[in-house]
Amino acid sequence: MEHAAVVQHAVESGSKIQDLAWAILILPLVMAFGTAVLTPKNRTLSAAFNISGVVVAFLLSFTLFCVYGGQSVDATPFHWLPVAGLDAEIGLHLDALSTLMLMAVTGVGSLVMIYSTGYMHEDRSYTRFFSTLSLFVFSMLGIVLANNLLMLFVFWELVGVSSYLLIGFWYEKPSAGDASKKAFLTNRIGDFGFMLGILAIWSLAGTLDIAALKAKFVANPALLGPWAGLAGLLIFMGAMGKSAQFPLHVWLPDAMEGPTPVSALIHAATMVAAGVYMLCRLFFLYTATAGWPAALGFLDGVSAATIITCIGGFTALFAAVIAVQQDDIKRILAYSTLSQLGLMVMAVGLGAKTGDASASMYHLVTHAGFKAMLFLGAGSVIHACHHEQDIWKMGGLRSKMPKTFWTFALGTAALAGLPPFSGFYSKDEILAVALEANPIFFGVGVLVTVLTTFYMSRLVLVAFFGKPRGEGADHAHESPSSMTLPLLVLAVPSAFIAWLPLGEFLSGHFKPGHATHGGDILFGPFNHNPIAAVFGLGAVLFGFSLAYSLYGKAPTQDPLSAKLGLLSQAMRNRFYIDEIYDGIVVPLHNLLSQIADAIDRWLIAGLAVRGLSGVVEIAGRALRLVQTGSIQTYAFLFTAGVLLIVLLALK
Amino acid sequence: MTPGLHHYLIVSALLFSLGLLGVVARRNLFVIFMGLELMLNASNLALVAFSRYHNNLNGQVMVFFVITVAAAEVAVGLALLVALYRKRQTAHVEDLTSLKL
Numbered sequence: 108m109e110h111a112a113v114v115q116h117a118v119e120s121g122s123k124i125q126d127l128a129w130a131i132l133i134l135p136l137v138m139a140f141g142t143a144v145l146t147p148k149n150r151t152l153s154a155a156f157n158i159s160g161v162v163v164a165f166l167l168s169f170t171l172f173c174v175y176g177g178q179s180v181d182a183t184p185f186h187w188l189p190v191a192g193l194d195a196e197i198g199l200h201l202d203a204l205s206t207l208m209l210m211a212v213t214g215v216g217s218l219v220m221i222y223s224t225g226y227m228h229e230d231r232s233y234t235r236f237f238s239t240l241s242l243f244v245f246s247m248l249g250i251v252l253a254n255n256l257l258m259l260f261v262f263w264e265l266v267g268v269s270s271y272l273l274i275g276f277w278y279e280k281p282s283a284g285d286a287s288k289k290a291f292l293t294n295r296i297g298d299f300g301f302m303l304g305i306l307a308i309w310s311l312a313g314t315l316d317i318a319a320l321k322a323k324f325v326a327n328p329a330l331l332g333p334w335a336g337l338a339g340l341l342i343f344m345g346a347m348g349k350s351a352q353f354p355l356h357v358w359l360p361d362a363m364e365g366p367t368p369v370s371a372l373i374h375a376a377t378m379v380a381a382g383v384y385m386l387c388r389l390f391f392l393y394t395a396t397a398g399w400p401a402a403l404g405f406l407d408g409v410s411a412a413t414i415i416t417c418i419g420g421f422t423a424l425f426a427a428v429i430a431v432q433q434d435d436i437k438r439i440l441a442y443s444t445l446s447q448l449g450l451m452v453m454a455v456g457l458g459a460k461t462g463d464a465s466a467s468m469y470h471l472v473t474h475a476g477f478k479a480m481l482f483l484g485a486g487s488v489i490h491a492c493h494h495e496q497d498i499w500k501m502g503g504l505r506s507k508m509p510k511t512f513w514t515f516a517l518g519t520a521a522l523a524g525l526p527p528f529s530g531f532y533s534k535d536e537i538l539a540v541a542l543e544a545n546p547i548f549f550g551v552g553v554l555v556t557v558l559t560t561f562y563m564s565r566l567v568l569v570a571f572f573g574k575p576r577g578e579g580a581d582h583a584h585e586s587p588s589s590m591t592l593p594l595l596v597l598a599v600p601s602a603f604i605a606w607l608p609l610g611e612f613l614s615g616h617f618k619p620g621h622a623t624h625g626g627d628i629l630f631g632p633f634n635h636n637p638i639a640a641v642f643g644l645g646a647v648l649f650g651f652s653l654a655y656s657l658y659g660k661a662p663t664q665d666p667l668s669a670k671l672g673l674l675s676q677a678m679r680n681r682f683y684i685d686e687i688y689d690g691i692v693v694p695l696h697n698l699l700s701q702i703a704d705a706i707d708r709w710l711i712a713g714l715a716v717r718g719l720s721g722v723v724e725i726a727g728r729a730l731r732l733v734q735t736g737s738i739q740t741y742a743f744l745f746t747a748g749v750l751l752i753v754l755l756a757l758k
Numbered sequence: 759m760t761p762g763l764h765h766y767l768i769v770s771a772l773l774f775s776l777g778l779l780g781v782v783a784r785r786n787l788f789v790i791f792m793g794l795e796l797m798l799n800a801s802n803l804a805l806v807a808f809s810r811y812h813n814n815l816n817g818q819v820m821v822f823f824v825i826t827v828a829a830a831e832v833a834v835g836l837a838l839l840v841a842l843y844r845k846r847q848t849a850h851v852e853d854l855t856s857l858k859l
Binding site: 736737738739742743746 | 778781782783790851855
């Protein structure tokens, strides 16, 4: 009896979770369509609609998190496309990862929407902006909740489309249109690999359901045999596109053409996090036995995870170096995002050795909070300075916009990794994992921390201290409360989120029942892995003192540019990666399209289509000569025919 | 020397060929018409000759039919020709191409 009651209760709570999860997913979609169809003319109502939708979704996610925690629950899927050998389902999966991501996406999403009521106030397409944001939140939640790879891919593409719409929101500006196309096309390259990876997994493992796949991998780590490494890398290509890893990183800095709230939501907290989230979701692929097909035999002994680690580490360092010499406030943040994403990807790769990617996921969540805050702060600065984005034309904003300054400074401290703010703890986890796995990548992590602190301190010192150096900064004033309120709200998790035992919560997902360093959270890192913590803290202090010595005395131009000389030029020009792509990829693409055009024009249209019609026409013209229309000719031919037959008959 | 069957047949064949030549080669409708009559009469001659030499009257009956039909044909054909000539002021086949595309 008692047992039956427990089962009954479990079923009931399961169905409640399902309803909650479906509601969270569907709400933003309903709001997006509702706004687009019902209230396209009413600005206030549209904003209220969409904000309430995402806020309710956040509250539901919060409830889900508090009540059910990291329970692994599968909502009953509905069968979308059952065909032979493949049952395409739409189903939801909840666990520690997805509940945490749900909160991050809906939380940042609602704050960004509230912020947008101030930032986008004067825009003509106010309602379009809100409905597109809702559409984006819906797509992102789909990625977070998807229980199978096909559904994940569908929502993955939806995220691509909605980010295209948002980056190109000001489509009248040619640069915004170009940036949105660039983002979409670069993502398509990654998505193509992702799709091939999904197909490879489906053909080898026979299922696309993530839980079923995981079970199969646990039962047989060599499930994919020689294709394991390749499938893992192809799947990683999707993450390379969305999470902007080298060499597909070029779209993210350009995507800053979109409105700043979009940069905060998409290019800091959610879309770019999708790649890392997906890697963590499919983490079992990278802990499985590595193998390569014969053609890639030279990769024997190298696992996909190692390659991922290298790409992540390189991106982290590369982007951090570029960020040091950028002058556009949003571009500095964009390269900083690239660099932090590189660290996360590196942590996934390193975690594959220990079977625990919690460090990456942890940093992802804390980063979502403080980077969104930094972007919103940057938006507040840009708004106040009349759309001036060059930090050398700002200055002295500290006293004029105190709320923005203090939140921005807090975000900087968190991003740099200063205890007791959140970034320190999550970055320390990454450094600790790196120290255990590979000292080279530990060095990369420390170097990235030095550079991060340096460029962020540079940004703060130049933009907020000294005297105003531009007209916009002269007349700057604090932004309206609709914009400062989200900043203040985001400051809370940026400062204190690490005080919650999130790290343990996440490693519980990767290694159930495995207790990590518990106890004192505030000073935990120093007890658990003192070397990593001390190095991390030392890197921050070193980076800051370096930046202070250069920018502390309020220079009017960058003293570093003169010292670095040519290197500074290269850093300013993003190491000419875009130019290299223009020089290699574009001509190659043009050549391919010219070949395709020639084949189409001469072989298909020319030889096949026009050739066939030509033969028919010539035959017709020849046969037409026989039919003269003159009865006498017919009579002559008739007689000749009769004579011929008579001759033949007589023979 | 009395003329045999083959003499009649040779004359008949010559007449037929001349008639055919007229039909095929000439451009004037009247001449074509006359060529047609010549061909009919050549066949009449052949039929009469066969009838005489085979002692069988069927051929001569056939000739009467041919003469009757030819008379009717000439009546209708000449009437058409005259009407055509009045309308178009020509009896030349190359001018009568209004049905051609």
